[in-house]
Amino acid sequence: MHCVVVGGGLAGLASAVWLAEAGHRVTLLERRGSLGGRTISMPLAAVDDVPDNGQHVFASGYEHLMRYLDSVGTRKHVAFPGHMTMRMPGGETRTSSFSGVSGLRTALGDLPGVKGLDKLRTARAQATLIRQALRQPAWLDDVTADEWFRRIGMPQSARDALWDGIVIGLTGDKPDISSAKVPADLLVTGMRRARATKTPISIGYPTVDLDTLFIDGAEKKFADAGVDVRHRAVVSSVDVADGAVTGVTLVGGEHIAADAVVCAVPVWNIAGLLDQVPGHEKIYAAAQALTPVPIVSVNLYLDRSIGMSDWGEILYGGEVVLEQVWDRQRMHGRDATENHFYSTTVSAAYELTQKSNVEITDIQMDMLRKYYPGAKGAKVIHSHVVRMPKSTFAQRPGTAGIRPDQRTAVRGLALAGDWTRTDWTTTMEGACQSAARAVDVILGR
Numbered sequence: 001m002h003c004v005v006v007g008g009g010l011a012g013l014a015s016a017v018w019l020a021e022a023g024h025r026v027t028l029l030e031r032r033g034s035l036g037g038r039t040i041s042m043p044l045a046a047v048d049d050v051p052d053n054g055q056h057v058f059a060s061g062y063e064h065l066m067r068y069l070d071s072v073g074t075r076k077h078v079a080f081p082g083h084m085t086m087r088m089p090g091g092e093t094r095t096s097s098f099s100g101v102s103g104l105r106t107a108l109g110d111l112p113g114v115k116g117l118d119k120l121r122t123a124r125a126q127a128t129l130i131r132q133a134l135r136q137p138a139w140l141d142d143v144t145a146d147e148w149f150r151r152i153g154m155p156q157s158a159r160d161a162l163w164d165g166i167v168i169g170l171t172g173d174k175p176d177i178s179s180a181k182v183p184a185d186l187l188v189t190g191m192r193r194a195r196a197t198k199t200p201i202s203i204g205y206p207t208v209d210l211d212t213l214f215i216d217g218a219e220k221k222f223a224d225a226g227v228d229v230r231h232r233a234v235v236s237s238v239d240v241a242d243g244a245v246t247g248v249t250l251v252g253g254e255h256i257a258a259d260a261v262v263c264a265v266p267v268w269n270i271a272g273l274l275d276q277v278p279g280h281e282k283i284y285a286a287a288q289a290l291t292p293v294p295i296v297s298v299n300l301y302l303d304r305s306i307g308m309s310d311w312g313e314i315l316y317g318g319e320v321v322l323e324q325v326w327d328r329q330r331m332h333g334r335d336a337t338e339n340h341f342y343s344t345t346v347s348a349a350y351e352l353t354q355k356s357n358v359e360i361t362d363i364q365m366d367m368l369r370k371y372y373p374g375a376k377g378a379k380v381i382h383s384h385v386v387r388m389p390k391s392t393f394a395q396r397p398g399t400a401g402i403r404p405d406q407r408t409a410v411r412g413l414a415l416a417g418d419w420t421r422t423d424w425t426t427t428m429e430g431a432c433q434s435a436a437r438a439v440d441v442i443l444g445r
Helices: 010-021 063-072 100-107 117-134 145-151 156-171 181-197 210-225 280-289 328-332 357-371 427-443
Strands: 002-006 025-029 084-087 093-096 203-206 228-230 235-241 244-250 255-257 260-263 292-302 312-315 324-327 340-346 380-393 413-415
Touching (some): 010 025, 010 063, 010 210, 010 260, 010 427, 025 210, 063 210, 063 427, 117 156, 117 181, 156 181, 244 260, 260 427, 292 357, 357 380, 413 427
Parallel strands (some): 025 228, 260 413
Antiparallel strands (some): 084 093, 235 244, 292 340, 292 380, 312 324, 324 340
């Protein structure tokens, strides 16, 4: 069977790898000059380095992402330290995890900056939150996460310390924009995965650049399996006849015949491709409702260490200004002789994307000096600002169930991508889970 995969992002890569593993002839079409989509490395000649387009982290329950890394032989390059650190203004830190004594303290409302009766209020609110996530009230998709927190009486101090950050981390969007159902569903998914694997929830990271982790192994797999990878191949339509897919047509008119097609393009590129597919109007409507969310990352090369105590640190009160700082010396075993490399991340960066690179760098450095005493005299050797205006998609109240299934009304045609219906909205696991389901559709499982 000849399978065409449209899109060379993570969903397309995983689909092509697994179809090739099943013994089928595969053609992978990518509109750009390189593979990887939103998970790529970006060489910087100025500092002779290859940083990523933002720090990508993993949850221990990412079953399908790990399956993909196993397939391409790079799972060994993922580390799960089992802890992260919260840093307060002035430099005070607290390292925690979701298991053991630290997890118990969190459950009892003992969070950084939460004091007095707010600890009791936090414990009660968290118990209500978990109960409502497991047995969801009918109104949960009618309200934002912000409104949900207010209804259950979550203290602002607890939101600042943990819960607003969890919403932003899980959904990529602000609590006053995201539907409350989205973080609720993701919390339940995480708990179920932790129970299934008998492994406490943990956050991990790649110890190599993203090209090495996601792309190099896939390209070797493609070479070994004879997968035809075509760059600068822009698809104008998925072609259908008598209820079955017949292939795709490229811009310019070339038709590529196929027995099966996996359409794995980003949500904002789907319009127009499926015009021949019955029910495409509903898919297009879903795509329009899933509005893009921006993320800004900054790769900072400094003349000295800022004194981080952990591989990754969350800044208390830093939402939408500077939320997370990553120590790439620890994470990649990097030589700091020439410079010290730190990566910063700001999710839901609607306002920040409007600023210049110099302004963004200055904001990041001002925040670092506020939280890290060691950063007060640090000088920037090089700054690399990465704007991703379409890093992920927002699910606003009323959009529950809007994401389309991988199976379509056309025989031999499946959809893939983090925006299709999965247990996760997070980009990487959602992409890989969608690919697994799309491949199952194609193979008739």
